[in-house]
Amino acid sequence: DAMVIQNPRYQVTQFGKPVTLSCSQTLNHNVMYWYQQKSSQAPKLLFHYYDKDFNNEADTPDNFQSRRPNTSFCFLDIRSPGLGDAAMYLCATSRDNRGSKNIQYFGAGTRLSVL
Amino acid sequence: AQRVTQPEKLLSVFKGAPVELKCNYSYSGSPELFWYVQYSRQRLQLLLRHISRESIKGFTADLNKGETSFHLKKPFAQEEDSAMYYCALYNQAGTALIFGKGTTLSVSS
Incomplete structure (x- = not known):
């Protein structure tokens, strides 16, 4: 049974057209990650996200945003996709991010193509 | 700087041969290291972590602080071991996994 679900598996968007990728989890984990x-x-x-607290990596472009409306769902928004944003996007969750509870569980990924 | 290096992009072995997938790291202090595996058309999943000191699917990995290595080993490879293997460590803050570029293991009969 899939515990971290990413939709869609494949996404095609146009250069500059905003796109949203979705991740949901049934593990009730506190932490959700986007890679x-x-x-x-x-x-x-x-x-x-650790619960509702958003933690951005220093070198993540401003073009990438995220939302976590509740424990189960997390979204990745790309405001103006460029050709260089074509990639596989992985969502992961962990119960915590410290100690023995920091094992990360991954979704199957969304492959984004930018035309 | 924290870094994970997997020097081999591809490792090809015959069934029954020993396997060693290399992983070297750069980290200040005591690292927390993992091996993740991705079988064909499947998601990335944890194989083992060094603090557990366990053997999963016949694989073991020992942390060698002197050599800053965490090589993955299996004495007798099986065809079902063919996959992409990633070595990873948690950053100093404990908030992010830093992955190596991965090694594709191909086991043929």
């Missing part, structure tokens, strides 16, 4: 993974590269953390 960007470009071809042949390591997943790179964009930001995470």
